[in-house]
Amino acid sequence: MVKPSIPKGTRDFTPETLLKRNYIFDIIRQTFERFGFVPIETPAMENLSTLMGKYGEEGDQLLFKILNSGDFLKQVDLSQDQDYRKVASQICEKGLRYDLTIPFARYVVMHRHEITLPFKRYQIQPVWRADRPQKGRYREFYQCDADVIGSDSLLCEAELMLLYDEVFTRLQLPVRIKINNRKILQGLAETVGCSSMLSDITTAIDKLDKVGTEGVRQELQERFLPQEAIDRIMQYLQLSFAELPAFLANSAAGIQGIAEVTQVMDFLASTPLKNELVADPALARGLNYYTGCIFEVQATQLQIGSIGGGGRYDNLTGTFGMPGISGVGISFGAERIYDVMEQMGLFPEKITKTSAVVLFACFDVAAQRFAMPLAQQLRHAGISVEVYPEPVKIKKQLEYADRRAIPHVVILGSEEMASGLLTVKNMQTGQQQQLTVEALISQLTE
RNA sequence: GAGGAUGUAGCUCAGCUGGUUAGAGCGCCAGAUUGUGGCUCUGGAGGUCGCGGGUUCGAUUCCCGUCAUUCUCCCCA
Secondary structure (H helix, E strand, O other): OOOOOOOOOOOOHHHHHHHHHHHHHHHHHHHHOOOOOOOOOOOOEEEHHHHOOOOOOHHHOOOOOOEOOOOOHHHOOOOOOHHHHHHHHHHHHEOOOOOOOHHHHHHHHHOOOOOOOOOOEEEEEEEOOOOOEEEOOOOOOEEEEEEEOOOOHHHHHHHHHHHHHHHHHHOOOOOOEEEEEEEHHHHHHHHHHOOOHHHHHHHHHHHHHHHHHHHHHHHHOOOOOOHHHHHHHHHHOOOHHHHHHHHOOOOHHHHHHHHHHHHHHHOOOOOOOOOEEOOOOOOOOOOOOOOOEEEEEOOOOOOEEEEEEEEEEEOOOHHHHOOOOOEEEEEEHHHHHHHHHHHHHOHHHHHHHOOOOOOEEEEEEEHHHHHHHHHHHHHHHOOOOOOOOOOHHHHOOOOOOOHOOOOOEEOOOHHHHHHOOEEEEEEEOOOOOEHHHHHHHHHHHH
16 A cells, blocks of 8 residues: 655645635736736646756756656666756756746747737746745746736836736735835845845845845855945945935936836826835845836735745846847736735635535435436526435435535425425524425526 | 754654553545535544664653755855
8 A cells, every 4th residue: 555645845736725825826826817918728748958057057946847758777877977957957858847938939939920919918927947845835836927018118017016906805815015126136235336146145135034134245255255335235224215316316327217116107197006015225136137117915914924925027028039128027926916815814714615516315226317407497597506326314404505605505305296386494494394396406507 | 055843644743751452633545424525423444653773671752863845144046
């Protein structure tokens, strides 16, 4: 006998869980479509050549690689000591996708002739990372991405802010949306005389919420920034957005970044958000492919890290031979949104219930045969119906209805078949009535 | 990659400084109620104490190893 198990960091979803997850996905999907995004899907596996080198050194390590079929050892040169990475590249040509952005870039290039720019796509699919699982972190998890590719306009950024606002409003989950611009951070790096260390600075600043100002200072010291630069960065972190122009006055990039954020705000001037939108100079985001505006969403009532993020990237398709295309996108962290909503009790009561509204409980096979056309009649009236498949004791069948939270049970035996009147039991009140099918239907469809 | 914690019934866990038939709650099954769920009562089933080795007269308990799970850091969603 094999002890049943699933791989580390993966999950089965129970009906209760999946009904709640789908509630979130449905709202996100509907909102994407309301903003004119169209769906695509890409394969779970991509060629490793598509994925490798796109997520940094550590990213390559975190890719799940798929062993070639057939006699994969035939190709391998084991005559001398080899780096395992080299061997891996000889025996694996495919890998599971790590995110939805790179496959999308690949998709755009491959389908360039059938795509009309600007192209607005959304994609809700699982991704895989060979990471060590932790609380709220899995090896298989879903991403919900929407990107606009082929437009430089900051109206896209503004609309994405409205999209975030709409989704979290519908989920009744209060959030703070932060916006900043990579060029502002670049301006900071220039201003403190460390342009070449931009990514060190952004990864350090990114931890501000987690480790505090002293933690950031320490992080910067470990990354060997000059003391003077560190002092000025600490000074920067205290600034409000309004104070940035003075601080970044000598950086063309910095001024450009401020202008971009301001313009996004201008686009939103006459469509106020229901949630908080703040320009936050301290917002960094680790990913290095962002080049313009960057966003992050946090739940305001719970400390749980970000539940969404995104930004503008230039030239994402460049590595696939299609340079000069700019895009901007956002992502929803479905797993964390779920956790927050669960903790705050935001899932509507009715989605946690079973789908069936009526159960037919039959005494014997004759009653079951009698029930079949009645069940169909109810179903055609739009009512979800189950017929209990075994002619066992009514006690047993009522117990089943009780556990599945099915609100109505039709008890069917010789008496009902003779009279043509159905015995309908309301499982909440325990009361029973004798009804014709028509009366039952009209009662349930009121 | 580094460090910690935990593995006992289907689930959540108790089990004293090592001691003879390893317990509880919940769940499950049956009955009280042969055409009626929840509540109650009665009875019942269910355990290689993760696995391997060691110490001992004796190990669920102590030691070592191993596997699994989980948490923190790194990184990320």
